[in-house]
Amino acid sequence: MGAIFQRIFKWMPLILFILLLFIDRDIFIHVFGYICLLIIYTVILVARILNARDEWHSDPKTSKISGDKNIQKMSDFLEKMDGLSEEE
Numbered sequence: 001m002g003a004i005f006q007r008i009f010k011w012m013p014l015i016l017f018i019l020l021l022f023i024d025r026d027i028f029i030h031v032f033g034y035i036c037l038l039i040i041y042t043v044i045l046v047a048r049i050l051n052a053r054d055e056w057h058s059d060p061k062t063s064k065i066s067g068d069k070n071i072q073k074m075s076d077f078l079e080k081m082d083g084l085s086e087e088e
Contacts, residue, residue: 012041 008015016038023030071077 009041009044016041 016034019034019037023034025031071080
């Protein structure tokens with residue numbers, strides 16, 4: 001069930017684009033259904049992003065360096081991550 005949901009979610013932007021091309025804008029139920037589907041997709045996407053952020057900050061590896069103010073670039077972050085992996 002989870003794999004099916006992930007596959008549908010992966011292809012949802014394409015599905016929404018195709019539906020946008022094919023909906024009849026004069027029929028209220030088509031427009032209402034499309035907008036509801038778009039809002040549901042947006043809510044799920046934002047929830048997944050917020051969940052990933054919470055997991056990132058709770059991960060013991062990354063929480064050590066997530067609050068470091070000396071990191072200015074991605075290369076600085078990668079160096080810190082390499083340093084953490086060498087310690088283990």
